Amino acid sequence: MRTNVFISGGGIGGLTLGLKLAKCGVDVTVAERLPGPSPIYKGELLQPKSLEIMDSLGAIESVFEKGHKISDLELAELKNLKAESDHSLMSYSNLPSDYPFSLMIHHETLKGILLNKAKKFPSFHYHPHTVCKEIQDHKVKLEDRERKETVEIECDFVIGAEGRSSVTRDHMGVSVNEKKYNHHFLTVTFPRPETMVKGKIISTYQSFLGLFPLPDNEVRSVYLIPAGEYKALRKQPISEFHKLYINMCPELDGYVNEITDWKQIQLMVPLKYHSDTYVKDHLALIGDAVHTVHPMAGEGMNMAIQDGDVLGELLCDMYKLKKLDPANLEWYPKVRRKRVTHQMHLSHLSALAYSYPYRPIGWLRKNSLQRMEKDTVSHYKQMLNISGLGLWRETLHDRTIQGGILPIRSRKISGKEKENTRFTEIQDYPWKETEALR
Ligand SMILES: Cc1cc2nc3c(=O)[nH]c(=O)nc-3n(C[C@H](O)[C@H](O)[C@H](O)COP(=O)(O)OP(=O)(O)OC[C@H]3O[C@@H](n4cnc5c(N)ncnc54)[C@H](O)[C@@H]3O)c2cc1C
Missing domain, CATH: 3.30.9.100 (D-Amino Acid Oxidase; Chain A, domain 2)
Structure with a gap:
């Protein structure tokens, strides 16, 4: 068998990439180890950037139909179990997007939506209950557990989307340093x-x-x-x-x-790792295969979707322009690595804020969250950064305001500030501007 792009793993990341490639006519084969939907809980919160990607994939109507929109996150700190709580409210509503909210959807429902959309394209091939066992250069050996046979596939590119334990990552000789909490x-x-x-x-x-x-x-x-x-x-x-x-x-x-x-x-069990290597020759890693994040900021599934989107757009352009040099794949980590690093940092900070069971830490957390809510710049930065729509780094000045040393700002975020901090299409897909594909 022959295909253009082989994807090992039909989780959220693999299916996003698979649908994106099928939509632009690239021949793509996805092998998924499981025979059908899994009862295991995984990420369910879609951030605004992922909703925009679902829109671009033609899946937003189905996602809305099966999901629950969340505009606000209420944070309540109880002094003790009997006492009244101190509240703060973080809101997505001010973000520059057609989707200024997040959305909860069952993980398997979302996978079902992506898979059903992808199956409508003749260039999409899906092998459930099939395990990627071995990679040899451009050949991949699969074990079809349904038919009890071995299948060999030849391809131009291999994408490892297998989640935390990744055959592709092992084949690339890449190891990751897990941090436990x-x-x-x-x-x-x-x-x-x-x-x-x-x-x-x-x-x-x-x-x-x-x-x-x-x-x-x-x-x-x-x-x-x-x-x-x-x-x-x-x-x-x-x-x-x-x-x-x-x-x-x-x-x-x-x-x-x-x-x-x-x-x-x-x-x-929360874990965190970020591989140094996203790409090697004609192989690339997406989603949990390349980075795993503490779930506190609800980013894991979104990072896999956003990887799939950027790598998918790149591969679509490479096939459209017939520029298939594997060196082009390096554009993918150029876009994603910095964004992933920042989102992992945010998730890690949120995790630390809830990691130590001491009263002074609870008190500090409550005060800084309340100040973050009221300080319009900190509030906007936090929601923009977790939304995936853009990046506006927190500064020492922001932290001193949240810490109560400097006064809270109540100024409005200008349209220009929003424009300057939201990712543009060229920042998402920079190779388009430079005509640099080989
Ligand atoms: C138990 C658990 C709970 C989680 N809960 C949350 C949460 O509450 N909030 C949050 O934000 N994130 C959560 N996450 C993280 C989030 O779900 C993941 O970041 C996201 O699913 C990553 O998507 P992925 O496609 O990269 O990997 P996965 O979703 O892991 O998908 C990988 C797929 O590859 C398949 N596969 C593996 N090996 C092979 C092989 N050799 N051949 C073929 N197929 C293979 C697997 O069966 C799986 O379907 C959780 C993760 C886990 C594991």
Whole structure:
């Protein structure tokens, strides 16, 4: 068999890239190890930049139909479990986009939307229940577990989109340095009160509960536990789990109780790594294969989508212009590496803010979040940077304002500032301007 681009792994990153290539007529083959949808929880929050990409792929209507829009994130810090909370509200609504909000959608639903769209194109070939076993130069050996046979595919380019354990990354001889955190998360979806429509993060100095509404009156939750405590927790009756949630958010009484067995609850172990190498010869890595991020800022899935978009546009142009020198692939990390580094930094800072169970840290966090909300420049920067739409770096000046040393700014962000800090099409796809493809 022969194809132009072979993608190992049909997760969110692989399918975004696959659809993008199929749409521009490039022959693309995706091999996915799993036979069908997986029950495992993964990223579900789409940031504004990813919504713009879904629009460009012709998928936005289906995404809206199956998703729940979130314009605001409410951050509530409880002094203790009985006390009134201090609130702050971070909002996407001021961002320069047709989509000034995020959106929650079931991970497998989003994959289904991308896959069904891609299957409509004759140049898209999908092999479920098929594992990429070996790469030899331009040949890839696959194990088709359905038919119990080995398949060989010849291709121009191999893209590793296999997530955290990547055969392509191993073949490239690339290793990653994993950083672990001092905490893990319990994560589970259950019914929610109809009125719970905003994203909500509730914390005390020693606990954290994130609530992200899904469609059909469901809510995805993440609850922070110290690393290593999961086994002991699971020995408790499930009512102890209900209590943890209800103590933090009494509104969930009668809802979280729908979870009747620890088996329904998944343990999520946050990790962080960023490979030095994105591209080697005719091979490239996208998504979790090249970088994994702490889930606190809801970026993991978005980074995979945004990688798929940039690499997809590049490969489409290479085929359109018949400029297939693998050296062209270097444009992809030129765009993505700096953006990924910054988003990983933001996620890491958010993780640190909730990592230490001491009262003074809780107090500092509450004060700086409240000041970030009120300081229009800090507020805008934070939401722009997590949205993926642009990059406006935080400065020492911003941090001193958030820390309470300098006064809060209340000036409006001008149209020019928004224009200057939002990525332009040429910043997203810089090779188009320079005609530099070989
Ligand atoms: C357990 C878990 C929970 C998560 N929760 C969150 C969250 O709450 N919020 C958040 O922002 N992010 C979360 N993430 C991260 C987010 O889901 C990922 O960043 C995102 O899914 C990355 O997409 P991807 O396509 O790169 O990789 P993946 O989604 O991992 O997809 C890789 C695909 O490749 C397939 N594959 C692997 N090896 C092979 C092979 N040899 N041959 C063929 N196919 C192969 C796999 O079956 C899989 O379908 C979570 C990740 C995990 C693992």
